[in-house]
Amino acid sequence: MIAEIVIFLVLLLLGFGFGRLAEKRHYRRIREREDAYRSLIVVPGRVLPSQYVHHQSRLVRGNVVISVDYFKVVVAGLRNLVGGRVATFESLLDRARREAILRMQAQARECGADAVYNMKFETSRVSGNAGQSVGSVEVLAYGTALIPRAG
Amino acid sequence: MLISNMEIVPGKRVKKHLGLVQGSTVRAKHAGRDIMAGLKNIFGGELKGYTDLLSEARDGALERLSEQADSIGANAVVNVRFSTSAIAAGASEILVYGTAVVLEDM
Numbered sequence: 001m002i003a004e005i006v007i008f009l010v011l012l013l014l015g016f017g018f019g020r021l022a023e024k025r026h027y028r029r030i031r032e033r034e035d036a037y038r039s040l041i042v043v044p045g046r047v048l049p050s051q052y053v054h055h056q057s058r059l060v061r062g063n064v065v066i067s068v069d070y071f072k073v074v075v076a077g078l079r080n081l082v083g084g085r086v087a088t089f090e091s092l093l094d095r096a097r098r099e100a101i102l103r104m105q106a107q108a109r110e111c112g113a114d115a116v117y118n119m120k121f122e123t124s125r126v127s128g129n130a131g132q133s134v135g136s137v138e139v140l141a142y143g144t145a146l147i148p149r150a151g
Numbered sequence: 152m153l154i155s156n157m158e159i160v161p162g163k164r165v166k167k168h169l170g171l172v173q174g175s176t177v178r179a180k181h182a183g184r185d186i187m188a189g190l191k192n193i194f195g196g197e198l199k200g201y202t203d204l205l206s207e208a209r210d211g212a213l214e215r216l217s218e219q220a221d222s223i224g225a226n227a228v229v230n231v232r233f234s235t236s237a238i239a240a241g242a243s244e245i246l247v248y249g250t251a252v253v254l255e256d257m
Contacts, residue, residue: 011193019195026196046157055161059154059231061209065202067188069195092195099197118157124235126201126243136188136198138205140233144157 011070019069023091030098037105041115042143048117052146058111061142062103065126066096068136093137097121100141108145119143152217153227153254160227163254169225173248174215177238178208205245209233212247225251 068076072088079086100121108116122140153160180188180201188198220228231249238244 015193015195018193022194022196048157048159048161053161057153057155057157057160059156059213061233063202063206063209065198065205067191067195067198070193072195073192120156120232122233122235124243125237126198126205136192136201138201138235140205140209140235142156142233144155146161 012074015070015072015074019071022069023095026095026099030095030102033102034098037102037109040105040109040113042101042105042119043115043117044119046118048146052115052117055114055146055148058113058145058147059142060104060107060111060113060116060145061140062100062105062107063138063140064096064099064103065136065138066092066099068092093123093139096123096137096139097141100139104141104143108143111145111147113145113147115146116143117146152220152225154213154217154231154249155227155229156231156249158230158250160229160254162257163227164257165229165252166255167253169220169223169251169253171248172216172219172223172225172228172251173246174212174217174219175244175246176208176211176215177242177244178204179242180204205235205243208243208245209247212245216247216249220251223251225253227252227254 075088076086120142124138126136126138191198228249228251234246236244
């Protein structure tokens with residue numbers, strides 16, 4: 001019994017410590033790359049302005065599977081008792097979405113695009129390990145990259 | 152094969168609609184990767200193995216989509232959508248579908 005509590009607390013602490021550190025680092029990396037890709041427009045709309053009439057189009061996508069940490073699982077579990085916002089999972093999904101967009105932008109820039117139109121998100125749960133209820137989420141971002149024709 | 156998730160392609164006109172085409176793959180997870188994922192569930196962070204796995208699965212699905220479109224004489228697939236579903240514990244299906252069309256220059 002005591003051993004179980006100790007294991008639980010150790011996992012909780014590990015999750016809290018490493019999870020927060022990873023999140024902080026990830027957010028810093030996300031912000032740096034978002035600044036770098038600022039010039040590559042991403043639009044969820046599908047109406048093309050006339051400047052893109054002679055561009056080539058190509059499907060681009062970016063995906064990321066991101067796992068929750070143990071601390072977040074426990075906090076979310078407690079949240080379930082009283083209801084309300086689950087802030088710990090909100091930041092997780094925010095990171096995943098922004099990361100997916102960044103990877104899509106990287107792919108678009110690689111093929112020389114100057115905009116990505118009709119961007120769509122898809123979120124799905126990657127089933128957890130046997131017996132564990134909470135696993136990880138996958139976020140996919142995809143859209144049509146518009147590439148200026150040479151000459 | 153031009154693949155786009157928009158219904159119009161700049162500079163091109165749809166000459167002929169050929170209907171729905173689709174491609175799908177079902178992938179199972181790797182046991183070794185699963186152990187790593189279990190560790191990651193304590194510390195949090197990206198599961199690179201799964202990211203790559205799902206990305207490869209989508210490449211496969213897109214390839215099947217273009218093969219199908221090719222076999223009915225299309226030169227493009229427009230309005231493409233992705234869909235993912237966990238069909239069993241440890242396996243997920245990746246589906247990609249769209250409208251096969253014949254495009255011509257405007």
